[in-house]
Amino acid sequence: MLLAVAPAVGAAVGASPAGDRTRDDTITRTFTASLTPETPGQVEIRMAFDLPPDVSQVTTRLPDGTTVRGTTGFEQTTDGYRSTTDSPSIRYALPVNRTGTRGHEYADTGVWAIAPTPGAGFSYQYRGSAPTIETNYAIDGPGVVGETMLYLGEHTTYERTTGETRFRLVVPAASETLANPETILDTLGAGADNLELGDAAGSHVAIAAPTSVQWGPSGLARGSADFWVRADLPVNAANNV
Template structure:
């Protein structure tokens, strides 16, 4: 009887001490998510190095919550560490010492991020434009009972520096700013003195404002920062992290264009879905399609330019699920745009205009799973209220489908509040792109431009649960004897 009672108590303790009951979860945490006391906060304070052009000095202040029992960080490639407070070296990493809750690491790191389309950031004698992933630490930690830790990064400027620090980008140097309020939210344009802005500031802010009001899917930030890149940097635009409120756009980009980069990059600030490699094209294809549609609806391009963009024949035979087979990044922008346009038209036809592709994106962003072709086709069919699985799969992997433009006529210009700008020639720069946060399951390579998601360790959990489980087995075995 005593053995049965003890067995029951152990089983009850096992249930209460399970990972679910304790709030212990596996898998990497989301970066940048506010988590109150469960958040590991790190602030990167940026200072220019006048005597070392091409580099910045960073002071990373790390604050860990009580239930995080171990934490180590690794600096970016080519970093020179100048000072460590509350951290000690451990191989190629720096580990928080003892029970320290706060630590600081000061280091110098190079600036000059390049993507497929050219250089996006730089540090010069007069100004600095950088993306957070260039200066950020790669972290590992383990924790005991308590809420799942999150890695919450922010940027700040050192005292005496003139500039603007956002969440994922920062500018230091002579500049001007222009802010527009839209339904209580702000859009701020940061214009370096070293840049020659091609469109009028009001035209840029009006275009983004129109896109903000017309967009419903994804995260609607209360403050979007648009960092204007000096003309000497690569044309086009760059979003350091999808779903975050900061973007970088070259000063020479026009507004009156079906590939309006200002709107394209704004659309990336709303994208919070994660894709498998076979569906990465959706990030750019959907942003490019809605850029053309929103710019047309604002009256900044005519119907012919809108039609030409969404019915393009470029890369029309590419299999969008096989990026390794592409001869460059073009298919996701060109065929991807046409595929999204064709699906949007089919949705409008199937629902008498009640549903659009925006609803598909909205549902995908509510999913916890990464977007696969199967999930994408299933979501399109669900929004349409009819089976479009075969159509979607064929459109994505086979020849580009026709786009019934008649179904898109309701996208026509709504000129109320649109930007009044003069016609400008279309910029022939390569299509723009964004760099979503890397989803490495490991610690991430220091040479990558993406910010690797911190890896969590759960050492110690098996010690408790495993020992109790073994004890239960022994007690049950003795009872049977």
């Protein structure tokens, strides 16, 4: 029996096993987020595992500040929560509101939320070859899943593909953009090679953040994939990025 430790956050959304691996030797972990209108400032997360036959158990430790709301197939231990079935899950409240020196970096109003993708470290015991790990993200209700950010709430999505770069512009129902969404996509497409998002190729989620909360920065990028920008910022021309 071997013990291994997995990182808190998956490397990619819905990453597929490499080579000739199959789901029979893959640990699948799915985070599902949902709004909690009765308790603004946090979202509910359901973290569910699907364990292959050669993985006997997983033990997970939740991030600081979380509140467990229920478990299925998990038992609490001194070092976290240990699985007792091959399909355990745990529900917990995750604080979203994060502030810097000038205001919010992420926010949840109960009606909508802009949040980083959740994560939780875990270890697992297995026999034979080491399993691969697949991490997925989903939203219970309206919303958009990115690789590094989530938007929860009513919205309209606009898409544009430029070369190898795909943008999804998320305009929340609570947002009023100064610029036409097509103009914003023109700007993103024209500036794809200059955006500070690492490799511009791939899929990016851009969120027009509602201005009903006091944001600290004018915008925020997380990792090399997703970012939000205040919805009230002007876009003067398609080549201004």
